[in-house]
Amino acid sequence: METIPETEEQTAATPTERLAYSIQESADLLGVNYFSVYRLIQRGKLKVCRALRGKLLVPRAELLKLLGTQ
Amino acid sequence: MSNRFDDRRPTVLEEQAHAEASQHFAEHLKQFPASREAVERLERNIAKSTLAANMAAAKPTPKENIIQVDDDGQWHKSVDLMDNICLCHRPITGGAEYAVVEHFPVRGTNEIWNRGWNAMEVLKVFAQEQRQALQIWTEDMTAQVKEFLVEKYPGQDMSRVADSFMHRFTHEVSQQHSPSHEQNHNRGIRI
Numbered sequence: 001m002e003t004i005p006e007t008e009e010q011t012a013a014t015p016t017e018r019l020a021y022s023i024q025e026s027a028d029l030l031g032v033n034y035f036s037v038y039r040l041i042q043r044g045k046l047k048v049c050r051a052l053r054g055k056l057l058v059p060r061a062e063l064l065k066l067l068g069t070q
Numbered sequence: 071m072s073n074r075f076d077d078r079r080p081t082v083l084e085e086q087a088h089a090e091a092s093q094h095f096a097e098h099l100k101q102f103p104a105s106r107e108a109v110e111r112l113e114r115n116i117a118k119s120t121l122a123a124n125m126a127a128a129k130p131t132p133k134e135n136i137i138q139v140d141d142d143g144q145w146h147k148s149v150d151l152m153d154n155i156c157l158c159h160r161p162i163t164g165g166a167e168y169a170v171v172e173h174f175p176v177r178g179t180n181e182i183w184n185r186g187w188n189a190m191e192v193l194k195v196f197a198q199e200q201r202q203a204l205q206i207w208t209e210d211m212t213a214q215v216k217e218f219l220v221e222k223y224p225g226q227d228m229s230r231v232a233d234s235f236m237h238r239f240t241h242e243v244s245q246q247h248s249p250s251h252e253q254n255h256n257r258g259i260r261i
Contacts, residue, residue, distance in 0.1 A: 023210060024097065030176050034098065035105035035203065038210070042203040043183070053220070054213035056206075068177055 123148040127166035
């Protein structure tokens with residue numbers, strides 16, 4: 001299959017790594033169901049922060065820590 | 071769809087918002103009832119699981135039921151509680167010690183959730199913590215739904231939609247055990 005060469009503009013526009021993820025995104029990244037993520041939060045294994053309206057956000061660093069890659 | 075709108079009929083906009091929220095959070099609506107049922111099952115079976123654990127502790131454990139727990143030696147699996155979670159025991163002087171052990175597939179590790187000398191107390195603490203996790207989920211869901219509605223319908227009062235959605239979220243029965251599912255199943259039987 002032919003690959004599409006990246007333009008200079010595309011190469012420069014590397015997206016910044018996200019700092020935090022929603023519960024759904026965290027569950028998808030970890031490959032577990034939503035309840036597992038809430039249980040990890042309850043247990044203090046995942047430290048979370050709250051967005052403006054109270055929605056939980058999981059910092060990227062916490063996910064990496066849980067996976068033992070940081 | 072269970073509607074909890076008050077006396078006034080929902081407006082077209084409210085119905086549309088409710089449908090959109092239901093679609094957006096479909097996976098939550100599917101997973102929450104199943105998780106709640108797993109916790110309820112755990113609570114219902116505390117006495118039974120305690121008895122099974124006590125009986126298991128009184129006899130030798132088959133090799134395949136031995137679990138290596140990180141930094142805490144070997145435990146003997148007594149009863150499966152939930153996915154990847156079991157009640158374990160190990161002999162100590164004058165009796166047995168019990169622990170809820172969770173296997174983390176992500177890391178491939180086994181970790182102790184809580185432990186004690188009384189299997190029933192260990193299970194009760196564990197069940198209570200599962201309830202707290204469901205509560206965290208419910209609070210987060212409330213916040214997520216409100217955020218979703220504010221972003222989709224800025225300037226509109228969507229509080230009735232949020233209330234209605236949360237009522238559905240906390241009261242819906244999982245597909246696995248819903249009457250409609252059973253009905254469909256029964257319809258398939260031809261005698």
